[in-house]
Amino acid sequence: xxxxxxxxxxxxxxxxxxxxxxxxxxxxxxxxxxxxxxxxxxxxxxxxxxxxxxxxxxxxxxxxxxxxxxxxxxxxxxxxxxxxxxxxxxxxxxxxxxxxxxxxxxxxxxxxxxxxxxxxxxxxxxxxxxxxxxxxxxxxxxxxxxxxxxxxxxxxxxxxxxxxxxxxxxxxxxxxxxxxxxxxxxxxxxxxxxxxxxxxxxxxxxxxxxxxxxxxxxxxxxxxxxxxxxxxxxxxxxxxxxxxxxxxxxxxxxxxxxxxxxxxxxxxxxxxxxxxxxxxxxxxxxxxxxxxxxxxxxxxxx
DNA sequence: ATCGGCTATAGACTTCAGCG
DNA sequence: CGCTGAAGTCTATAGCCGAT
Numbered sequence: 001x002x003x004x005x006x007x008x009x010x011x012x013x014x015x016x017x018x019x020x021x022x023x024x025x026x027x028x029x030x031x032x033x034x035x036x037x038x039x040x041x042x043x044x045x046x047x048x049x050x051x052x053x054x055x056x057x058x059x060x061x062x063x064x065x066x067x068x069x070x071x072x073x074x075x076x077x078x079x080x081x082x083x084x085x086x087x088x089x090x091x092x093x094x095x096x097x098x099x100x101x102x103x104x105x106x107x108x109x110x111x112x113x114x115x116x117x118x119x120x121x122x123x124x125x126x127x128x129x130x131x132x133x134x135x136x137x138x139x140x141x142x143x144x145x146x147x148x149x150x151x152x153x154x155x156x157x158x159x160x161x162x163x164x165x166x167x168x169x170x171x172x173x174x175x176x177x178x179x180x181x182x183x184x185x186x187x188x189x190x191x192x193x194x195x196x197x198x199x200x201x202x203x204x205x206x207x208x209x210x211x212x213x214x215x216x217x218x219x220x221x222x223x224x225x226x227x228x229x230x231x232x233x234x235x236x237x238x239x240x241x242x243x244x245x246x247x248x249x250x251x252x253x254x255x256x257x258x259x260x261x262x263x264x265x266x267x268x269x270x271x272x273x274x275x276x277x278x279x280x281x282x283x284x285x286x287x288x289x290x291x292x293x294x295x296x297x298x299x300x301x302x
Numbered sequence: 303a304t305c306g307g308c309t310a311t312a313g314a315c316t317t318c319a320g321c322g
Numbered sequence: 323c324g325c326t327g328a329a330g331t332c333t334a335t336a337g338c339c340g341a342t
Contacts, residue, residue, distance in 0.1 A: 008330095091315085180310090197303085197304085209319095211303085211304060212304080212305090213304075213305065213306085235303080240308080243305095243306065243307075243308090245332085245334065245335085246332060246334090246335085246336090247305095247306090248333095248334090249333095249335060249336085250305095250336065252334095258337090259333085259334060265314075265332090265333065265334090267314090267316095267332070267333080268332085269332075
């Protein structure tokens with residue numbers, strides 16, 4: 001059904017319904033990279049208004065995503081699971097909301113979210129569409145593409161900038177770039193500054209100050225996320241002796257975590273952080289500045 | 303206050319010998 | 323061979339204590 005039929009209002013929709021539908025159609029067009037000029041004419045709105053609508057709707061979608069995440073956490077900890085809860089815990093729904101929020105925000109198709117999220121200056125929807133049409137939606141593909149070809153489909157300055165950003169992204173990550181999750185947000189931040197002998201970290205937007213021992217354990221777990229397959233580190237690599245369970249227990253307690261939440265155990269004597277590399281940010285400068293040899297050594301491996 | 307050594311206990315899970 | 327129960331392993335959670 002197009003706008004004209006809707007405007008004819010054969011379905012007896014209220015004007016409020018029509019307004020909502022108009023925004024839906026508008027945003028859908030925008031995601032499919034219909035040129036802004038066309039959208040302006042079709043919906044009789046100017047670009048500024050269109051961007052504002054996208055911004056607001058994206059924010060609401062992002063909120064819906066956050067709620068779905070919270071509810072699923074609550075449900076995971078409860079015994080009573082209804083069909084509704086299943087819908088809310090559904091990973092697909094969460095991912096859908098998150099992706100849609102970003103799609104609406106940037107006004108690009110799903111496969112181009114990562115590209116838009118690179119925030120390359122002046123790389124707007126239209127240029128992104130050219131990249132998508134040339135099967136260059138993934139950073140890795142752009143990395144492998146000759147700069148001369150990029151210059152043909154993008155203005156030279158943007159092409160050079162894009163190449164550079166993509167190269168930087170891959171050098172900070174040891175895995176191939178296609179595995180990088182562009183949706184990832186920082187969940188754990190190792191700040192590394194100290195407050196009265198306690199070390200600052202931020203987990204899920206909540207700040208904690210850890211004892212040296214707990215902090216060291218956390219840093220070792222982070223290092224394993226970077227260096228080991230699946231991020232598992234055996235307790236004997238964590239520490240000598242046989243107190244590891246106790247120290248992990250103390251670390252969890254200082255982070256207000258329950259067992260198996262964020263810090264997992266695999267039943268074979270290994271522990272890991274249930275986080276992706278992209279979800280962890282380490283302030284290396286701070287850590288090195290503290291001058292602790294052991295900490296410096298760990299930072300060197302990141 | 304923090305750390306690390308030692309100890310204990312409950313519970314989940316695995317292994318294995320012995321039995322029918 | 324499959325089943326069962328005992329023994330063993332591993333973890334989470336603790337407590338106590340002495341050193342710093």
